[in-house]
Amino acid sequence: MEVRDLEAFLAVMSTGSITAAARLLDRSQSQVTRLIQDLETSLGFPLFERNGPKITPTDEGVAFHDDAERFFSGIGHLRDRAKAIASREPEPIEIAATPAFASGIIPLALAELPAERLPRTMQLRSMPAEAAIQSVLGRTADFCVTSLPADQPGLEVQGFFEGRCVAAVAHHDPLAKKPVISIADLADRTLVTMANPFRLRHRVDQALKAANVRPARVIATNATMNAVQIASTGLGIAVIEPATAYGLQSAPVAIRPLDVDVPFLWAIFSATARPLSAGARALIRQIVDVASRRIPDLVIHDPRQMARIADRTFSGRAGDPAPAGGDARDMPDVNENEPAKTKTRRE
Template identity: 70%
Template sequence: MIVMEIRELEAFLAVMSTGSITAAARLLDRSQSQVTRLIQDLEISVGFALLDRNGPKIAPSEKGIAFHAEAERFLSGIGHLRERARTIAEKEPQPIEIVAIPAFASGIIPLALAALPEKLLPRKIHLRSLPAEAAVQSVLARTADFCVTSLPADQPGLEVHGVFQGPCVAAVAEDDPLAACEVISIADLAGRNIITMANPFRLRRRVDIALEAANIRPARIIATSVSVNAVQIASTGLGVAIVEPATAYGLKLANVAVRALDVDIPFPWAIFSAAARPLSDSSRELIQEIIQIASACIPGFTAHDPRSANRAAEMTLGGDQADAR
C-alpha cells in the first residue's frame, strides 16, 4: 500500500520547479536536510527514484518526470477542495477552475471572463492551458470544473454543454500580397511556407487532407504546438498560417491579416464538465458567455446537437479518415 504525505509531494514539486534542493528549501522555508528527507520518504513510498543524483547535482529521473504531472494534478485538486471548503463556510461564490486548449485560453475565455457580471465573479479564478487530451482528463479527475477543448473526446463520464464548429482561416503578414484578398485560395499556397499545428491527430490532419485534396505542395511546413505561435510566425512574413478560428478572431495580434479560405477545413470543439457533478452558477454563466462570444467572433460558427460530440468530429473527416485519427 502506497502512503504519501502532502508535504512530501509539495517538496517534490518545489524541487521540480526550482531545479535544486537548495532553492526548494528556500521556497518552502525548510532546511535542505528536511527537503532531502521528504523526497527520500516519497521515493520509498512510490518505490522508485524520482531524482537522479550525481554528487551535489540532481536531475529528474524518467519516472520522476512522469510522476510529476500526476502529483501536480493531485495537489491542484487538494487546493481546489480547500478553497471550496472556505467559500462554503464563508458563503462566497465558488472558485472557478477552467481548463482549456490554448486556442480558447488565450482569446475567447478572457473575453468571457470580462463579460461575467461582478456578482458572479469569485475571489479565485484559475485558468489553465492544456492540450486537449489533458484538458478532458482534468475534468474527469475533477481538478477542473469544466473544459473547453477540440474534438474528438470520446470519454465516458462527461456532461456535454455544447458542441460547436467553425472554419479554419489563413493568417498572413499585413504586407503579404495575399492580405489584399478577401478570400485566400488554397491554390495560392503552393510553394509557400505553411505554418500549422504539430499534433497529427487533430487539426493538423484536416489541414493535410485539404492540402492533399488540392494537390498543394508547400515549400516547407512549420509545425508548432499552439495556434498563437503559428499566427505570430506568420506576422513576420515567414509564411501563411492555417489556424483554427478561436485564436484568429479571439486574440488580436499586430501586423496580422486574417482571411477566409476557399476550402472548408472545419474545427470542431466542445465544452465538457464531469457528469453528475453540479456546476456553480458562476461556471454555468461563464459557459454561456463563452458560447455567446465565440458565436459573435467566429464567422461560420455552427452549433451541433450536444448528444453527438464525437459524431460532429467524425463528420469533419468522413468515413475511414475519421477512424484513422
Template identity: 65%
Template structure:
C-alpha cells in the same frame, strides 16, 4: 509519504537544484535533502541522480511528478473549497480549455461575467483536448471547451459548434493584400499549422491533398498562438482555427479567410448528471455568444449528433443553426 515531502520534491523539480529549492521554501539545504531522501525511501525508487552538486531527475521522477503535482493541487483546492464553505461564498470556477480558447475567448467571457455570479476564485487551465475531457470526468473541472472528436458516455454536451479555419500572414506579406487566400497560394511556401494528427491537422492535410498543393516546408506546433506568431514574423503562412485568430489581438499579423472550408469543430462539455452553478451556466453561455459574435461562419449543431458532427471534413455542408 507526507505532504511536506511532496512539496519539497515539486520545489526541486521546479527550481532545478537543492539549493534553489531551499531558498524557494525558506528551508535549509540539509532539510530539503533529508525530506527528499525520506520520500525516496517511502516510494522505493530514486528521484534524482546526483553528480556532485548537480542533480538530474530520474525517468521515474518525471513520471511521478505529474501525479504529485495533481495531488498537491487538489489539496490546495480542497483547502480553498473548505474556506468558501466556511465563509458561505460561491465555489470557485474550475474551467479547462484547449489553448485556442484559454488564450482568448474564455478570458473575454470571464471578463463579461456579472459580478454577482463571479466567485472570488476562478481557475482556468490551458490543456489538451484529451486532458480537458479527463478533467471533467474526474470532476476536477466544472466544464471544458475542447475540439472534436470527443466521444464519451459520461459527458453532457452543452453545445457543438463549427467555424472555418483561416490563414494568418505577416502584414507586409504580399498575400496580406488579398481579401481571400487560396490554397494554391501555399504552393512553395512555408506552411505553419497544428501538430495533432487526429484533430485539425487531419483536415488540413486532407485539404492540401484535395487541391494537390505541396508547401515547401511544414512547421507544426501544439498551439495556434505559436503558429500565428511565426506567421507574423514572416516565416510562412499559418492555417489556424478561428478561436485564436479572432479571440487574441496580434501585432503584425493579418487574418484572411481561405477559399476552401476547413472546419474547426469544438464543443463545451461537463460531467453527466452533475448540476452546474448558475454562474458556471452563465459563463458557458457567454463563451458561446462571444464565439458566435467573433467567428465568421459560426454554426451551432444539434448536441445530440456528436458522432455525425465529429465526422465533418473539409468542404462539407452540415445542417446546423447559423448564428
C-alpha cells in the same frame, strides 16, 4: 504518501535544486531531502539522481510529475472550495482550455461576466486538449474548452460547436490583398500549421491532398499563437482555427477566409455527475455568447450528434469548396471587432 512529501517533490522539480526548494518552502535542506526520501520509499522508485550537489529527475520522476501536480492542484482547489462554503462566497472556478481559447475567447468572457458572478478565486490553465480533458476527468477543473476529437467516458457536453479555419498572413504579404485565399495559394509557399496529427493538422493535410497542393516547406508548432507570430514575419502562411483568429484583441496579421471548408470542431465539457456551480454555468453561457459574436458563421450543434459529426469530420473528405454566402471582404482582421453571425443547427 503525504501531501507535504508531494509538495517537496514539486518544489524541487520547479526550482531544480534542494536548496532552492527549501528556500521556497521555508524549510531546511535536510527537511526537504527527508521528505523526498520518504516519498521515494512509499513509491518504490527513485525520483531524482544525485551527483554531489546536483540533482536530476529520473525518468520515473518525470513521468510521475504531471499526476502529482494535478493531484496537488486538486487539494488546493478543495481547500478553496471549503473556504468558499464556510464564508458563503461564490465557489471558485477552475477552467482548463487549449491555448486557442485560453488566450482569447475565455478572457473576453471573464471580462464580461457580472462582478457578482466572479468568485474570489479562479484558475485558467492553458494546456493541450488531451490534458484539458484529463483535468476534468480528474476533477482538477470544473470544465474544459477544447478541440475535438474527444470520446472519453465520463464527460458531459455543455456545448458543441463548429467553425471554419482561416488563413493568417502578414499585412505586407501580397496574399493579404486578396478577399479570399485559395488553397492553391499555399503551393510553393511555407505552410505554418499544427504539430498534432490527430486534430486540426489532420484536416489541413486532407484539404491539401484533395487539392493536390504541395507547400514548399512546413513549419509545425504546438500552439496557434506561435503560428500567428510566425506568419506575422512573412515567413509563411498559417492555417489556423477561428477561436484564435477572431478571439485575440490584436495581432499583426491579416485574417482571410479560405476557398475550401476546413472545419474546426470544439466543445465545452464537464464531468458527468458533477454539478457545476452557478458561477461556472454563467461563465459557460458567457463563453458561448462571446464566441457567437466574434466567430463568423459559428454553428451550434446538438450535443447528441457529436459522435456522428466528429466521425464524419475526422474520417471524411476535406477540401470541399466553401459554401456561398457573405462577402468575404467583410471578414475582419484579428484586431478588428465586427460582430459575426451565428447559426444554430439541430441535427
